[in-house]
Amino acid sequence: MPAPLANVPVHLITGFLGSGKSTLIHRLIAQKPADERWAVLVNEFGQVGIDQAMFEERDDLVVKGLPGGCLCCQLAFVMQATLVSLLHRYRPDRLIIEPSGLGHPAGLLEVLRSDAFAGVLTLGDIVAVLDPRRLDDPRAREHETFRDQLTLADGVALTQVDLATPEQREAAMAWLADLWPAKRWMLEAPHGALPLSRLIGHGDTASRRAAGDSDAHRRLREAASAAPGVKGVVLDEFTVPRPEPGRPRREQGEALGHATLGWRWHPDDTFDLDRLTLLLGELPGHLRVKGVFHCDAGWKLYNRAEGAVSLTDSAWRRDSRLEVIGEVGRLPDAEALEIALRGQTLKSP
Numbered sequence: 001m002p003a004p005l006a007n008v009p010v011h012l013i014t015g016f017l018g019s020g021k022s023t024l025i026h027r028l029i030a031q032k033p034a035d036e037r038w039a040v041l042v043n044e045f046g047q048v049g050i051d052q053a054m055f056e057e058r059d060d061l062v063v064k065g066l067p068g069g070c071l072c073c074q075l076a077f078v079m080q081a082t083l084v085s086l087l088h089r090y091r092p093d094r095l096i097i098e099p100s101g102l103g104h105p106a107g108l109l110e111v112l113r114s115d116a117f118a119g120v121l122t123l124g125d126i127v128a129v130l131d132p133r134r135l136d137d138p139r140a141r142e143h144e145t146f147r148d149q150l151t152l153a154d155g156v157a158l159t160q161v162d163l164a165t166p167e168q169r170e171a172a173m174a175w176l177a178d179l180w181p182a183k184r185w186m187l188e189a190p191h192g193a194l195p196l197s198r199l200i201g202h203g204d205t206a207s208r209r210a211a212g213d214s215d216a217h218r219r220l221r222e223a224a225s226a227a228p229g230v231k232g233v234v235l236d237e238f239t240v241p242r243p244e245p246g247r248p249r250r251e252q253g254e255a256l257g258h259a260t261l262g263w264r265w266h267p268d269d270t271f272d273l274d275r276l277t278l279l280l281g282e283l284p285g286h287l288r289v290k291g292v293f294h295c296d297a298g299w300k301l302y303n304r305a306e307g308a309v310s311l312t313d314s315a316w317r318r319d320s321r322l323e324v325i326g327e328v329g330r331l332p333d334a335e336a337l338e339i340a341l342r343g344q345t346l347k348s349p
Contacts, residue, residue: 005087007122010095010112011199014149015129016140017101017258017288017325018305020159022051023192024129025096029061031196032094039092041066041082045100046323047251048262053292053316054301062090079111087120095121101288102258104145105152124199125184128153131306132164132172141175151179155198157189163308242319245269248341250334259328263338265294265320273297277311279340280304283324283332291322 015021025040032038039062042051052065064086066078086092099108105126112121128150134140141147150156156176161169169188176186185198243249245266253260273295280289280302289304292314299314322341324331 002091005091005120008087008092008095008120009124009200010097010121011124012105012108012126013096013098013129014103014105014126014153015101015159016131016134016143016146016149017045019101019129019131019134020192020305021098021101021129022054024127024157024159024189024194025098025192026054027189027192027194028096028196028199029055032060034060036060036093037062037090038094038096039064039086039090041086041095041097043098043100043103044323045102045253045255045258046260046262046325047253048264048321048323050290050292050321050323051098053314053318053321056315062086062092079108080114080116083111084116102145102255104148106148125154126152127194127199128156129159129189130156130172130176131160132158132168133160133306135172135175136168150176151181153183155185155187156183157187157192157194159189159192160306160308161188161190163306242266248338250338252334254328257328258325259331260323260325261331261334261337262321262323263341267294267317267319269294269320271295271320273300276341277302277309281309284326284330286326286330287332288325289323291320292316293320293322 013021013025022042029038029040037060040055041064042055043066044051049065052063055061055063057063064082066082087095097108099105109123111117112123130150134146158164158169158172164172173186176183187194187198241249243264243266245268248263248265248269251260251262251264271293273293276293276295280291283289285307287304289302291302293300293302294317299316301310301312301314301316303310303312324337
């Protein structure tokens with residue numbers, strides 16, 4: 001019988017929508033010691049789940065996706081069971097948790113500090129990821145969750161600094177310096193490049209921090225705990241029904257002032273890459289858009305945040321997926337977009 005797990009380091013990587021959390025985690029994984037197995041738990045506000053498709057499956061890396069709401073509130077009731085299963089089945093040497101971009105750390109810390117994980121998990125620094133350009137928007141600076149993510153963080157990684165001006169980077173550092181409690185560290189992390197040494201060797205630090213809660217998240221946690229279940233929660237990726245060829249499955253959700261619109265297609269459905277990227281590029285610039293698609297040029301990951309677009313190869317082969325996230329009332333018409341995808345970009349299988 002294997003020895004009980006003890007003091008597995010766990011790191012929270014928080015940050016608002018489109019800040020570059022997944023990219024930063026990829027760069028951390030690239031620094032993983034060869035003799036360690038890591039587990040990554042990725043929570044997405046969207047219903048269909050895209051971010052887990054960004055990670056390649058490996059023997060030394062386990063990636064678990066939990067789409068369908070906020071891990072810190074709507075999915076808090078499944079968090080403990082999911083973690084227990086993940087730790088028992090895969091016995092990782094290190095655990096990284098990426099909450100939703102709208103996630104508040106307080107609810108998640110409450111689970112990680114519970115008696116169920118006493119002596120099993122050791123909480124390290126909470127890392128907040130910040131695109132310095134976002135501070136140009138007064139609504140972002142005043143957004144409760146945005147501010148709380150940064151306030152509760154032990155360290156802050158400034159991402160996408162290659163797209164920011166020197167003035168924006170300096171202003172971000174000055175704004176962060178005024179937050180209380182003071183940050184243990186603040187670093188520029190171009191293209192998500194954060195040294196793994198920043199997360200190792202600090203001991204149980206986050207568990208001693210006072211985590212102020214959010215009224216909006218607390219209400220969602222209370223509603224979720226009183227409900228018999230949550231529609232759209234995906235506990236096992238392989239139990240999700242596969243769409244029929246030519247008939248995508250649409251999912252929609254709404255909470256915390258934001259809404260999501262997503263689709264999943266059968267893996268044999270093939271997109272014309274040029275026409276697909278043209279169509280997605282025409283969506284309003286304020287929307288967060290991400291997807292994984294089977295295209296005539298192979299499987300591709302599409303990611304658009306804060307106006308920046310990336311298109312890369314993907315090892316994902318289970319199905320094609322698209323997720324569009326925006327403020328409530330500002331999403332495109334679902335029927336019209338589905339028709340556009342089917343009529344203009346989707347080839348018959």
